[in-house]
Amino acid sequence: MHPVQLTAGSVAIGGRPVLRGIDLTVETGEFVALMGANGSGKTTLVRALTGLLPLASGELRLFGTPFAEYDAWSRIGFVPQRPGASSGVPTSVWEVVASGRLTRRRLLRPLSRADRAAIDHALEVVGLPDRRHERVTSLSGGQQQRVLIARALAGEPDLYVLDEPTAGVDLPSQQALADALGRLKAAGATVVLVAHELGPLAPLVDRAVVMRDGRITYDGPPLADHEVHHPSYGDPHTHHHTDGTPTSRHDHAPHLDLPVDR
């Protein structure tokens, strides 16, 4: 039973095909990075996987259930791209995280002890427990992104779907983000994330799916040949710089601007 199984999926927006013939199956416990240039369809694919965009054709199964019959929403934790503008009313960090618990709450019931514990745990995983009473808008972009991850985490899902969690986030926050995702991965979560650049997330990724023009052009282990062949195997920041002759197999991979690339 795969968390995500998309077969021959295509998506059209306003009559224009955006995704064509996408086959994507995500195994339980996998950490998948959807990569590709801007406009390649990464975000559209993620929105189709979460049901925010309807499929024009093809079949989507979540945890083995056809999407039309799917209702186990507490198993999915969605982390949208950080909204640029905040909502009109002040909102505390705790309140945003607590709203992620709604997937497991019944109508008109107060928060149970388990709910509160899950919310506290989520805040602790992303490293923001002492900011819980502050306005979300008073946090930095990276911290706001971590709040959104904590919101998904509060629902204790099995599958995390993240749309560009590192976009526009400063490096220390990217590291904190990677630490939080690393803890999720260690706990056995399945993660699908969209990323333009992996940065500190690179060591977590089990599988890279690269998209171009609405199709999947590469699906396989990320940078595996570098890791195998390089002498300083294990140090995540010494990949990429050695041979200088990228194999044709990787010429579509996004360029990673590392300090030694010069």
Place this chain on the structure above:
Amino acid sequence: MSSIGFWDLLSLDFMQRALLAAVFTGLAAPAVGTYLVQRRLSLMGDGIGHVAVTGVALGLITGTSPTWTAVAVATLGAIAIELIRSRGHTNGDVALALMFYGGLAGGVLLTGLGDQSTSLLQTYLFGSITTISPSDVWVTIALAAVVIAVCVGLSPQLFAVSHDPEFAQVAGLRVTAYNLAIAVLAAVSVTVAMRTVGLLLVSALMVVPVATSQQLARSFRTTLVAAMLLGIAASVGGLLLAAYASFSANVAPGPTIVLLSLAGFAAAWPLGVWLRSRQRLRAPFAPIVPEGHDMADHDVAHGHVHGEDCGHLAVEHGDHVDYVHDGHRHAPHGEHYDEH
């Protein structure tokens, strides 16, 4: 006129009915208003108010209770606004504008057709809380109680849907249903408040207390509760002020309530600005890892002194050797390291 005092005035039946209506209106209108402000639809109350004018006129010419026809027409109008906004390729403000003009024109046209005096319509346009009948008071209280119960009871769901509709949808909430619920609640509270402050001013009671409380609040819940309390304070305070002033001048309660509410905002705004600037002074910057730090710091921080065979990538750099680790290039420079 001066034969009865201010306190005698309060003991009169019509005044007590007015006070009851003011309390419930003051609670209900800002409760819905908080969600409207959160969704950046502050003017929706105004749009619905204009639509309700048609409903009132319909009630006046057919001889039925204007309250109920207003509830019906305003609810239909609110659902129409919501559907035009979410389904059509129209912005929320265009949907509102369509309703504004249609509602007001329809109301005035119908009143003319029915040969009604415009003064009767005017009591609904600008409120006439002191002429509210006993049955109208009960309707007001009942409708307001429903609005308050839904707004507070479903606040986790309504908050999530208003805050981030896409997340709410993936969390399995019926976003369209909740959005329609907010629209209907707004329509009901508009008709509840129409006798108090009038249809043309109703939006003020929905929005201004929220605007005031968000100056000082840090959380949604605080904003909601404070807005409801400010709503009561404005509506009851405005009514009492108007009653007190009525001994010497003709003061309408509706505008008094709105102006009192605005005075509250005028008082809270500088306080909010001051509090926010103080907060910024207290924590001027987020903690930043210093870029160039001295040797001792660096060695403590990394627990490591670079050298040959230390395992980090060595880069020849002029007269010295840099080391690459943890995402930066590490260049010894005199007594400190430059990080590149």
